[in-house]
Structures are given as C-alpha cells and as structure tokens.
Amino acid sequence: MAYQVDKKSWWEEFKQSQFWKSIFRHGAPTDKRNQSLVILSNVFLHLHPVTARKSGIRISYTWCMGGLAFFIFLVEVITGVLLMFYYRPTAEYAFNDIMALRDHVPLGIMREIHRWGAHAMVITVWIHMFRVFMTGSYKPPREFNWNVGVVLLVLTLLLSFTGYLLPWDQLAMWAITVGSNMARATPFLGHEGPGASLLKVGEVSLVHSGDDVRFALLGGRFVGAPALLRFYVLHCVFIPLAAAVLMAIHFWRIRKDGGISSPV
C-alpha cells in the first residue's frame, strides 16, 4: 500500500504551529528582511540598530568593553540575588552567613563570581572609558553621553565600595573605615574638614562627629551595625536602580547620538 509519508520533520512542523508563531513573528534571520526583523521585534536586541558601520562593529575598535561592563553588571545582579537568599545584613548574622555559604553550599561559587565579577566590572568600565577617550568619542554630539558615563563610573565604584563591607570580616570593616574616614574631612560638612569649626552658634558646634556627613553615611560614629544595613540597602537596591536608569539613558543616547562613533 503506497502511503506518502510527510517529509517534514517534527521541528519543521513545530515551527509552523500557532504556538511558535505567537512568539516569533518572522522567519529565521538568514535574509535581509528577517535580519532586520529579528532586531526590530526583540526587545533586547532592539538596543541595536538594524545596520551599523563596519568600522564601529570591529572589535579592534570597540574592544567590546562597554558591552562587557554591562554583561558583568547583569552577572552581578543574578549572582547578587542568589547571595541575598543566604545573607542577612546584621552584625550578628552577616559573617556567619558568609561562612555558611562557604561551608554548607556544595560547589558554591556564587560569592566568588560576584566578587571577581565586581573587580572585573571596575576594570572593564575603566578600559571602556579609556577606549572612548582614545577614539575621541566624547566629542560632539556625544558630550552628554560621556557625562552619563562618568556618573556610571562613579556608581560602579560606589557599588563595589558598598559591597566591600558586606562580608563583615576584618578586610571589609577596615577598608570601609579607611575609605569613609575621608568623609569626615569634607569641607564644612565633615567634623574634621576645613571650615567646619567656623559653623557654630555661640559655643555650640553645628558640625560634629554625631551629625556630619560621615555620620550620615555610616549611621553612626564608626563602622557598625547601622553602617552594614545602610551599605546593604545602597548596594542591593538604591545604587543598582540608579545605575540601571542611567544605563538606559546611556544606551539610548548611543543610538540617538548616531551610534558607535565613526569618522565624520
């Protein structure tokens, strides 16, 4: 009995299904039309333009450092969320939670990836800035985006700085002590800063160790439990959110300012 078997594989069949077509609204990106559609119809890919100048795509030109900095930021978000499952930001628990993470989680490398990723992000952001400088990519019309980038550089350092305290070991506490001691020398706002002693009413100093800018940062006169909580909240919520907003602006402005820079 001659029975014609349908030659289409189940995969080809699946790609014709209503389910598949509800997700992908175009064919495989093998021709120009679909290469355009894949960029335009995907929320993540549409950060890119459909086409770009060959000079700007070259890795020897961009070094992919901005992209890598962003990618490592995403790695930090994911590993950071996983770490938050195990970590309580209190002076009683913080160190023990890190110990437990090391000793009780089999094959755990999330803290390692998070820590080395943090170093890597600082380095990639610096090299990205270096590349942008060396190609003159801060020049008009990209001045504002360079400024956004400088703020992102500062946020990157602050992210790393606030995260430094969280393991709550000697390295953490004293590195943050050394770092935050600078704040007490802020002119007028720190109690050992120039001019602070001029701010007084009668004999009462307005700026002292209990109300200066360092106190506001640490929630106390020294690096203690309130500082740990503050740094935790800044590290996990505030600075990442601020950085995310600025990254959105940064990427959007790349497109609006004419894409990856190239000779005029």
Next chain:
Amino acid sequence: MDAFKQFVNNISSPQVLVTLAIIFFFVYLKFVRFFTRTPVFLAMLGLFLAFCGVSLTDEHFRSVVTMPDNVPIVGMIFLIIFFTWLSLRKAVDNDIRMERGEPTFEASESKDKLYTWPHLVYIELLCMIIATIVLVVWAIYLKAPLEAPANPTVSPNPSKAPWYFLGLQEMLVYFDPWIAGVLLPSMIIIGLMAIPYIDRNPKGSGYFSFKERKWIITGFLFGFLILWIFLIILGTFLRGPNWNFFGPYEFWDVHKVVPLVNVNLSELIWVKWLGAGLPKFFLQREIFGLVMLALYFGVMPLVLAKTVFRKLYMEMGMIRYSLFIIFLLVLIALPVKMYLRWMFNLKYIVAVPEYFFNI
C-alpha cells in the same frame, strides 16, 4: 640573584619609581612610533614577563602578588599594558595614513554598513561566552578570601582602602584627607565631565589618532596611567605596614623605622631661614604659603593666558580657559607637591591646623 634583589630593593622608593615612570611615560610618547612597533612591544612585554617570572621565585613577592584580592590587579596591569599599546598603535597607524593623504582605517570602513545580526550580535555573544568562562574558571580556582570576623578593636596593619582607591590613599602621604579624599575625587569627576567642553578640537572624533590630539591625550594618559593606575600598583604591592614603602622583595616588617622629618613651609622660612619664632596669628604665619598659592593659582593662569596659552585663550574664551587651567594646574600640582616632599621634606605649604586647613 640576591645581589639583584638587593639592588632592586635598595633603589625602590616612591621618588625613584615615580620618577622612572614619568621619564618612561614621556620618552614612550616622544618616540611613540618606535615603541608601538609590534616587535618592540613584544620585546618589552617579554622583558616585563621575565622580570615577573624571576620575581615569582621570591617568596615575599609571590605572597603579595598571589593574594586573592591582588590577582585582579595583576590582571589589570597586563590589560592596561595591552590596551595602551593597542590604542597608540592604531593611533600611530592612522597618523601615518593621514600623512600620506589616505583616509584613516576607520574612515575606509565607515561607509560600509553591516547588519548587526549576525555581525555585531555574534561578537557580543562571543565576548559574553569568553567572559563567562573566565569568571567561572577564576571563581573555581581562586576562593573569595574571608578574614577574621569584623572587630572594631583590632585594626589590621596595613589598613588599606579598596584597591581602586589606593591611588587616592597614596596621595594621603602628600596631602591631607580633605584634599586627597574629598577635593581630588570631586575634581577627577568634574574634570572628566568637563573634557568634552574643554577639548574643542574637532579632529580625532571617531578614530584612533595621536598626532592630531597630542596634548589632550598626553594629559589624560598622564592622569590615568601615572597618577591613577601606577599609584594603585604602588599602593597595592609596595605599601606595607604603617603605609611604609617596601621594595618588591622586601619583607613587610611591622617595625620598620622611618624617620618623620617633614616640616611646614612656615617653619622652614620663619624658624630656619629667618631665625625667628612662628608668629601667633595664622594669616601672618602662613603668609608665604598663601602667597605661593595665590601666585600659582591666581597669577600663573593670567601670565599663561598672555604668553604660552595666548592662542588657546582666544579660542576658548574666559570660562573654558579658567576651567581648563585650574584642572591642568591641579594635575601638575600633584607631582610637584610629591617632589617638594622628597627634595625638601616639605609637609604643608599652608598649615592651618586650627581650621583643619592644610595644603
């Protein structure tokens, strides 16, 4: 071998290393076309690697370099060396092309348009995969360090800030915290932001070049490579207990004695030169330092605007020029103060401890 180590340790001091770095920096940029040639680069890299390899046989050197948190900095050194070379090499190549009247490498390709899928997306994917592999392998082989639990009563010696701030901590040797810890970081941030508004040179946008942007690149690289990266390296690997300076093969002895012989400018002039006591009133006492600062930051910009920077001043206008000259003078003031310390043991140019105002 021991003689070599002894020699390196003996000549290792901030003044020698910073001076060598500055000389090397300017010689490199002066002869950038020679130094960026691939064989020259590889030879120098080979020499540096040989130095590192030999040094690794030293127990102390090994223990400092392989500290888990120092490993990324070692990696960073090589990345910075590579990318500095790469960018200058590409810049020199473009300079030569332009001298011949040819378009830059970037310009020769900027007319071609490529589809970002697959050309760009593919590069990004590859970079992500490589970065992931590097991070995972790094994380498996190098455990994140964990020291003793935080104890506010026991301070480790040395106490170091996070590594990326060690350039600023190094500046604390020469400046008070309000300058090294507050003023300088603020000026770095504002100065970086000001670059596009100060550098009005329309050339060199969107391609690597050196000749067309010689001065701004020299200034930026001096700040980035010498005052930021190089001081981080000193602070990480060569600063030991009590922030004392140690040679690369020198044991970090907690009891190393370093004489504190620094004097203020006011003491130097009033006591040593004039043989008088220090005046009571701080304005009179610090008058010489204040005049020096006024000359440096007040009169010098005016003189420069009338002479060397005359053309620049005309092009820039007053506001741009003021911003530019302040950032430039501060950038120069940092090494100047360091050399004043090394040559004259000068502590403060202006010392008003009454108001925590020391410069």
